[in-house]
Amino acid sequence: MERIPILRMGNYLLVTIQVDMHDKLALTLQDDLTNRISEVNAKGVLIDISSLEIVDSFIGRTLANIAAMARVLDAETVVVGMQPAVAITLVELGMSLPGIRTALNVESGMEYLRETVASHEGSDDAIGDNRED
């Protein structure tokens, strides 16, 4: 079965979407990533969409779902590398991807993940921390 590879680097999972995904493939990625997060106890997920020529409402929703599921499993998600034409189209379509953290490139995306994960670990001993943001 066709799959999008998920790379593991320490506490992080990295995904580069390089194919024009049909809907089922996007759902498979969503399931695979969610499973991998819990398997390897990942703290951060980086999804590189710089090769994607379009993001429609389905792919946008899948990305939002991944971010939401990751958050429930105590992992942060950052989506990086969106092409400008894709960003313009998404906003006109009516999707501003609320709840998804984005960064311009892989480097700043990783930086964000490291900082966020480090600050979470720092507050780990605060038992009963039920802050929601």
Added chain:
Amino acid sequence: MMLSGTIEKTEVVPIANSSDVVVVRQRVRVWTTEMKFSLVDQTKIVTAASELGRNTLEHGGGGSMELALVVNGVRRGIRMSFSDHGPGIPDIAQALKDGYTSGNGMGLGLGGSKRLMNEFEIESTPGGGTTVTAIRWK
């Protein structure tokens, strides 16, 4: 009333499964590149085609897309017609509203793709299927 013109060429792409929606996107990309639309316009048209193609599949149970090169005076445009033989849309005005969904989507497909195109028309009869036609002029 939708602006139209002389049809110079056409192509039909069947839509029967989710891989066909990928083919729809690819064919529209080829057409818009050949017609020399800007990258942003190409992205808008391909995204609209993806939304409408998915509607044809999910709500209409499959169908087809017809692409046409439309010439109206000095203007050239791409016309995309998505047809299915599904249950039809009972309330078109409601279906066009953002956030309205009959399935499990975000409800941005119809209204969103209308915003991405210049002309947009829905013909639907209960039980008789739906045809959504959209044009983007260059």
